[in-house]
Amino acid sequence: MLDHWRYQKRCQTIAQRFRQAGLADYLTESAALEVDTIANTPLIAVDLEMTGLDARENQIVAIGWTHVDGGRIRFAANQHLLINAGQTVGYSAAIHELLDSDVAHGVALEEGLATLFEAARGRVWLFHHASLDVGFLQRASISWAGFAMPFMVLDTLQMELSLRQQRDLPVQHDDLRLNKLRAHYNLPAYTAHNALTDASSTAELLLAIAEKMEPATALKLKPYLTYF
Amino acid sequence: MPTNYHDASHxxxxxxxxxxxNALLTDELNSLAYKLEAAYYPQGKVIFSSRPAPGLGIIRKGAVRMLDDKQKFLDKRSEGELFGHAIYFHGEMKDYVVEAEEDCLIWHLSAEDFVELCNANVLVGEYFSSRLKTRLSAATQVKHSVTQVRDLLKRAPVMVDADMSIHDAASRMSAENVSSVLVVKNQQLCGIVTDKDLRHRVLATGLDPSGAIGNVMTANPKHMAVDASVDEALLLMMRENYHHLPVMDDDKPLGLVTAGDILRAQSEHPLRLVRDIYKSKSINGLLELSQRLTPLFERMVTLGRDVEQIGRMVTLITDAFTVRLLQLSEQHLGEPPIAYAWVVFGSQAREEQTARTDQDNGLVLERDADGEEADYFARLSELVCDGLDQLGYVYCPGEVMALNVKWRVSLGGWKQHFDGWINEPKPKSVMYSSIFFDIRCVFGKSRLVEDLQAYASKRARENRIFRRFMAENVLTHRPPLGFFRRFVQEDDGSHSEGLNLKHRGIVPITDLVRMRALETGIHEANTFRRIELATEKGAMNEDDASSLRDALILINRIRLEHQSKQMVAGRKPTNFVPIEELSPLLRRNLKAAFMLVENAQQALALRYQVL
Structure with missing residues (x-):
């Protein structure tokens, strides 16, 4: 509760200080957001591809997202942006299969962030393992907007973890990886690995977890929010 | 890999x-995907109960069951299947509710978007429009196809007298290898006995087999008149849950039809074949499926679907066989050492196949292959080309196949091929160009092919001399207008009694349109879509575009109708149409179509100053 109040204050304060049109709107709407159940809370599921795991050293090379409205993932909102980071993708190419030549077609990071935050207006963020991605996005927002953007997020990894803790279920090494969890919930295995499919995958996983946590009624999301 | 995109590629x-x-083109699939919404339903949850259904559900993962309004189980559907549309359960259309049988992920398409899709795409629309009815009514429009139960009769009925012992009757059934017999008394049909009756009424009850067969028969069975329609027979079977129906000519039993006979006669939807191909696990499985091709082609042609759709459907099947062979070969040989694209040329590339034809294909490798890599692709090509040959897509007589090392080279190698043809236009290279400029990737890394197309297209546009040679070549296939004045025969000795609609009608149009594509840098291979794109780009005016389009459709339709007649008569379909076979009206239309082609050729001749 206190966290939520603090988050709202922060959004409002920054929104007043920064008059950058799109951003101020994002912050104001984010502060005013009512969070209830999946059916009536708009979400944006996001995944990033990076050149490495260190937000200080490495850079974002791709951002993928989709929207969840009324408990349904809307393919019409699917978006995949390649980011021209000006840094070589190096060995990370082996993971995300993006080559320097691909990334060269990408948009500038600032433009990518502007598009992303526009798409995130009035929505709760959703990630799998949020701290990593949010770390990168905040880092990027400092050089873009001059401050670390506040985030109010749901994290499927954290939700599954608390589900298992509530029910005294063991957590083995690797159990909480996106693909492992998806198989656990009878969700399809996607062969292509990119930021967009991972964002969609995360959204599907959230729908599944919510049904398992609260089979009889609709799950209240508020207790699972994390603030950055 | 993509640049930036709205995407639903998964x-x-x-x-x-x-x-x-699976009948939709990639673009159409993309715009369909764009309209979908995904939802998750845990086991037991009702997915929808309202009527009419709020749209179409595509089962992405898991399974659902359908129940009628009394909660009675109707059917189960699983991954890759649909619900929400009108469904016939045992021949009857029923309302139904749907619930999750397992945890499942459903992709929803709204009712409006669904209707729009059906209206926009004939194949999809036809598939959903009360499928059974369409199939039956379509079949009745065709003279040769099975419309009366008479057509289903294969043999005289096996009949036994009502006084014969059960034992003797059963022996007779075994000897004749039938699953049912008709029982007669005084030459009159009085009953029917099936395998199932013997099981239930004799074996299961321990009845003495020396008793009379008349005691265990189904008396006064429902029957059909020999001139009854197949529809009626099928309806009766479904309503009464019969599997065998005696067929009578007045009082005389003529034979028996089974539900299986009818269903086999109502040949399948081509898309089902495509799916079965993708599920097939071996070359033998594919061979078996290829048996279904000929009747399917016959049916498509005789049903008179529109020419463009037939081309797409037939090519879809060829593509499916090709892709499946490649997948199976890769499984056999292991992962390919470097990326490649399997490309097809000619009519398969243009999606204009109307029958099983020669194979025209090649391999584009990511880079030059070293010894071991080259071996891999040699073996891959061998497996696929041999497989296609076995399936009836025989080896290309001109050896335009991946089997030929010349057409199994790197992207750079292909670019050199095109450079050669474009820089030194000789008769042979012009011929190659008209084959290889119609190119399409059916498997593998399509970007290699896009790259090659962009390159070849650019080179061709830059080189007017090359295009002039191409234009000259286009003009070698003239429409046979003289034919209508005097009945000139083709030179080809084997078919001296007709007009070669392919070489004199279709090829000239395809060639003309390819020229336009070369001039305007259109990478599409399909003739209809090339015309469309050329018009969009302003390279063709609306009149010329619709003229060529109509001419192509007309000539193709006449050709297909002719081939259909040949197939009905049990002959091999050819492209030669005897002019006296055509009605005066058709002759006039055909002549008009040829004149349109000639006009377009003259315009081309002027443009390139060739005579």
Whole structure:
């Protein structure tokens, strides 16, 4: 509760200080957001591809997202942006299969962030393992907007973890990886690995977890929010 | 890999395996995918109970069951199947509710978007429009196809007298290898006995087999008149849950039809074949499926679908065989050492196949292959080309196949091929160009092919001399207008009694349109879509575009109708149409179509100053 109040204050304060049109709107709407159940809370599921795991050293090379409205993932909102980071993708190419030549077609990071935050207006963020991605996005927002953007997020990894803790279920090494969890919930295995499919995958996983946590009624999301 | 995009590629990939969406082009699939919404339903949850259904559900993962309004189980559907549309359960259309049988992920398409899709795409629309009815009514429009139960009779009925012992009757059934017999008394049909009756009424009850067969028969069975329609027979069977129906000519039993006979006669939807191909596990499985091709082609042609759709459907099947062979070969040989694209040329590339034809294909490798890599692709090509040959897509007589090392080279190698043809236009290279400029990737890394197309297209546009040679070549296939004045025969000795509609009608149009594509840098291979794109780009005016389009449709339709007649008569379809076979009206239309082609050729001749 206190966290939520603090988050709202922060959004409002920054929104007043920064008059950058799109951003101020994002912050104001984010502060005013009512969070209830999946059916009536708009979400944006996001995944990033990076050149490495260190937000200080490495850079974002791709951002993928989709929207969840009324408990349904809307393919019409699917978006995949390649980011021209000006840094070589190096060995990370082996993971995300993006080559320097691909990334060269990408948009500038600032433009990518502007598009992303526009798409995130009035929505709760959703990630799998949020701290990593949010770390990168905040880092990027400092050089873009001059401050670390506040985030109010749901994290499927954290939700599954608390589900298992509530029910005294063991957590083995690797159990909480996106693909492992998806198989656990009878969700399809996607062969292509990119930021967009991972964002969609995360959204599907959230729908599944919510049904398992609260089979009889609709799950209240508020207790699972994390603030950055 | 993509640049920046709105994308549902994981969705299109899956939709590609779903009947009937596998008939859609990638662009159409993309715009369909764009309209979908995904939802998750845990086991036991009702997915919808309202009527009419709020749209179409595509099962992406898991399974659902359908129940009628009394909660009675109707059917189960699983991954890759659909619900929400009108469904016939045992021949009857029923309302139903749907619930999750397992945890499942459903892709929803709204009712409006569904209707729009059906209206926009004939194949998809036809598939959903009360499928059974369409199939039956379509079949009745065709003279040769099975419309009366008479057509289903294969043999005289096996009949036994009502006084014969059960034992003797059963022996007779075994000897004749039938699953049912008709029982007669005084030459009159009085009953029927099936295998099932013997099981239930004799064996299960321990009845003495020396008793009379008349005691265990189904008396006064429902029967059909020999001139009754297949529809009626099928309806009766479904309503009464009969599997065998005696067929009578007045009082005389003529034979028996089974539900299986009817269903086999109502040949399948082509898209089902495509799906079965993708599910097939071996070359033998594919061979078996290829048996279904000829009747399917016959049916498509005789049903008179529109020419463009037939081309797409037949090519879809060829593509499916090709891709499946490649997948199976890769499984056998292991992962390919470097990326490659399997490309097809000619009519398969243009999606204009109307029958099983020669194979025209090649391999584009990511880079030059070293010894071991080259071996891999040699073996891969061998497996696929041999497989295609076995399936009836025989080796290309001109050896335009991946089997030929010349057409199994790197992207750079292909670019050199095109450079050679474009820089030194000789008769042979012009011939190659008209084959290889119609290119399409059916498997593998399509970017290699896009790259090659862009390159070849650019070179061709830059080189007017080359295009002039191409234009000259286009003009060698003239429409046979003289034919209408005097009945000139083709030179080809084997078919001296007709007009070669392919070489004199279709090829000239295809060539003309390819020229336009070369001039305007259109990478599409399909003639209809090339015309469309050329018009959009302003390279063709609306009049010329619709003239060529109409001419192509007309000539093709006449050709297909002729081939259909040949197939009905049990002959091999050819492209030669005897002019006296055509009605005066058709002759006039055909002549008009040829004149349109000639006009377009004259315009081309002027443009390139060739005579």
């Amino acid at each position: 969705a299109t990939e899956f939709l590609h395996t779903v009947i009937p969406f």
